[in-house]
Amino acid sequence: MSLQPSPLPEPHATDQNSIYEHQGQSMWKRTISQLIKRKTSLIGFSIILFIVVTALLAPVIATHNPTAQSITDRYLAPSSEHYLGTDELGRDIFSRIVYGTRISIQIALISVGISLVIGVILGCLAGYFGRWIDQVIMRVIDVMMAFPSILLAIALVAVLGPGLKNAMIAVGIVGIPQFARIVRSIVMSVKETEYIEAARAIGAKHGRILFQHVLPNSLAPIIVQATLGMGTAILDAAGLSFLGLGAQPPTPEWGAMLSDGRAALQTAPWVVAFPGLAIFLFVLGFNLFGDGLRDAIDPRLKE
Amino acid sequence: MNNLLEVKDLKKYFPLKSDKLFSREKPMLKAVDGVSFSVKKGETLGLVGESGCGKSTTGRVILKLLEPTAGEIFFKGENITSYKGERLRKLRKEMQLIFQDPYASLNPRKVIEKTIAEPMKIFGIPKEERLKKVEEMMERVGLSSYHKQRYPHEFSGGQRQRIGIARSLVLEPELIVCDEPVSALDVSIQAQVINLMEDLQREFNLTYIFIAHDLSVVHHTSDRVAVMYLGEIVEIGEVHELYTDPKHPYTQALLSAIPEANPYAEKDRIILKGDLPSPQNPPSGCKFHTRCPFSEEICLLKRPTLKQVSRSGQMAACHFVKEVVERETSGMLSESAYK
Numbered sequence: 001m002s003l004q005p006s007p008l009p010e011p012h013a014t015d016q017n018s019i020y021e022h023q024g025q026s027m028w029k030r031t032i033s034q035l036i037k038r039k040t041s042l043i044g045f046s047i048i049l050f051i052v053v054t055a056l057l058a059p060v061i062a063t064h065n066p067t068a069q070s071i072t073d074r075y076l077a078p079s080s081e082h083y084l085g086t087d088e089l090g091r092d093i094f095s096r097i098v099y100g101t102r103i104s105i106q107i108a109l110i111s112v113g114i115s116l117v118i119g120v121i122l123g124c125l126a127g128y129f130g131r132w133i134d135q136v137i138m139r140v141i142d143v144m145m146a147f148p149s150i151l152l153a154i155a156l157v158a159v160l161g162p163g164l165k166n167a168m169i170a171v172g173i174v175g176i177p178q179f180a181r182i183v184r185s186i187v188m189s190v191k192e193t194e195y196i197e198a199a200r201a202i203g204a205k206h207g208r209i210l211f212q213h214v215l216p217n218s219l220a221p222i223i224v225q226a227t228l229g230m231g232t233a234i235l236d237a238a239g240l241s242f243l244g245l246g247a248q249p250p251t252p253e254w255g256a257m258l259s260d261g262r263a264a265l266q267t268a269p270w271v272v273a274f275p276g277l278a279i280f281l282f283v284l285g286f287n288l289f290g291d292g293l294r295d296a297i298d299p300r301l302k303e
Numbered sequence: 304m305n306n307l308l309e310v311k312d313l314k315k316y317f318p319l320k321s322d323k324l325f326s327r328e329k330p331m332l333k334a335v336d337g338v339s340f341s342v343k344k345g346e347t348l349g350l351v352g353e354s355g356c357g358k359s360t361t362g363r364v365i366l367k368l369l370e371p372t373a374g375e376i377f378f379k380g381e382n383i384t385s386y387k388g389e390r391l392r393k394l395r396k397e398m399q400l401i402f403q404d405p406y407a408s409l410n411p412r413k414v415i416e417k418t419i420a421e422p423m424k425i426f427g428i429p430k431e432e433r434l435k436k437v438e439e440m441m442e443r444v445g446l447s448s449y450h451k452q453r454y455p456h457e458f459s460g461g462q463r464q465r466i467g468i469a470r471s472l473v474l475e476p477e478l479i480v481c482d483e484p485v486s487a488l489d490v491s492i493q494a495q496v497i498n499l500m501e502d503l504q505r506e507f508n509l510t511y512i513f514i515a516h517d518l519s520v521v522h523h524t525s526d527r528v529a530v531m532y533l534g535e536i537v538e539i540g541e542v543h544e545l546y547t548d549p550k551h552p553y554t555q556a557l558l559s560a561i562p563e564a565n566p567y568a569e570k571d572r573i574i575l576k577g578d579l580p581s582p583q584n585p586p587s588g589c590k591f592h593t594r595c596p597f598s599e600e601i602c603l604l605k606r607p608t609l610k611q612v613s614r615s616g617q618m619a620a621c622h623f624v625k626e627v628v629e630r631e632t633s634g635m636l637s638e639s640a641y642k
Binding site: 195216 | 368409410421425
């Protein structure tokens with residue numbers, strides 16, 4: 001931090017209401033300004049932006065067809081022709097990684113989408129209605145959490161059959177408990193506020209109270225969890241693909257690329273190193289941004 | 304029957320977590336413990352008492368926002384105690400609530416137009432009518448209708464309370480429970496809001512149950528007043544009579560605590576000893592006996608019931624109602640009795 005003497009805080013007109021300013025519309029404005037102030041979240045956001053742009057412009061950026069094989073060009077080291085070298089079938093690793101961003105983003109969105117929708121529904125039911133509904137839902141969630149996530153995902157894929165689609169479903173299901181627990185706890189606290197009681201007093205039904213009053217006021221932590229969940233989803237999906245349960249050849253999925261290249265780890269390390277780096281960057285980006293978002297949304301961190 | 308609302312022996316107990324693992328009896332917090340009163344159409348009944356005496360709980364049980372443990376509630380002569388689901392929802396149109404905290408009682412994510420229109424939406428009033436009514440009601444409670452697209456955080460406390468009042472009025476209810484509607488506001492704003500509420504009462508022929516701990520506010524607004532102590536009504540009567548001639552020692556103590564603008568005024572202030580006993584484990588007999596300056600043996604043993612103490616219908620729950628009166632009028636009241 002700077003060593004300059006900090007100026008005295010100036011009182012201004014909005015001071016009286018500042019406690020309440022984190023609510024309502026101004027919350028998002030404040031969150032964005034907090035996000036920009038934090039270097040880590042800005043870096044995270046830049047990485048995500050970089051990945052998204054890469055995915056959108058994949059055909060322009062890629063130098064080769066990501067699935068075109070050329071047996072004579074096997075295990076070529078990085079060069080000006082193949083920026084990141086070639087793999088055991090002579091495919092250009094750079095182009096495969098570039099196209100892989102599309103698959104990774106797809107996995108992240110769909111898996112997190114599945115966890116989000118099911119998790120939010122279960123969490124709402126458990127938190128809002130309580131009693132036996134809560135007990136039943138949360139015990140099922142406990143059982144799911146008792147399994148290591150990758151093991152549960154493997155078991156699910158074993159049932160559903162290998163493939164990218166089923167891997168996304170499995171990763172999505174594995175992510176449900178996180179959402180359900182977070183949503184349940186927020187719903188339980190929002191449920192006790194006076195504006196929910198006001199809604200009951202004017203005769204609102206449960207559905208209206210949940211969707212018009214409880215959920216809009218529970219969004220912030222759900223968004224944070226969704227951002228953080230993207231990184232985890234990519235890791236889990238890559239793990240499944242590495243085990244041959246996810247994306248099937250010749251799909252340029254990063255986890256599958258790791259798996260394909262591991263035989264030549266000693267002689268051609270670039271085949272494994274660069275997809276690994278790509279996964280690392282993707283997860284890092286979402287985790288940094290998610291952490292920053294969580295801090296920025298927390299009203300207690302007001303300066 | 305001209306009583307709009309009648310409450311008979313209303314009780315609300317909250318179960319508490321037992322501290323013993325295998326104890327059979329569940330400890331109960333007796334928030335409201337046998338309250339009976341009635342409210343006539345168009346009048347204002349003030350409900351006063353210390354924090355935690357059960358006045359807000361009483362209000363919420365009447366509106367059936369909380370299920371009563373025992374007792375009966377009659378609204379327009381109909382027993383609504385067991386109303387549930389759709390029937391209860393229909394009833395909401397006729398009885399409404401104004402909240403204490405204007406900051407917490409408005410959904411921060413809704414523009415106020417939607418907040419005010421929501422009750423009408425729930426009861427299926429067409430959109431055009433809703434919009435017209437919202438503007439009308441906003442102007443009526445002293446807000447500019449061109450502010451309707453703003454969020455609650457853009458308003459001051461007094462304005463927010465006006466929004467809350469507008470929301471409770473759009474369905475034109477008959478009974479409004481006001482749960483300390485002004486205690487969160489500045490004194491200067493309090494007067495404005497109270498005047499507004501009185502104007503609205505005349506205009507819409509409203510019946511208020513006015514919950515407050517500020518005695519001067521209640522004096523100003525109410526026609527009749529009920530004083531609550533530990534979940535029970537200890538005294539109830541016409542506001543003028545009760546304020547000038549309180550019978551119950553607790554009412555006397557409360558009234559003597561009202562500050563006066565004259566610093567030289569001689570006042571016999573009754574200072575109550577001790578704190579409010581826990582409603583989880585209330586004292587035996589008369590619940591007030593632990594703090595009452597006149598307490599005697601019978602107070603420990605027997606719970607007094609409300610009995611009429613004046614021709615106009617003032618009632619008090621004290622074993623010594625007459626005695627207290629006598630002592631006061633005969634000037635036998637020694638100062639030490641109040642310490």
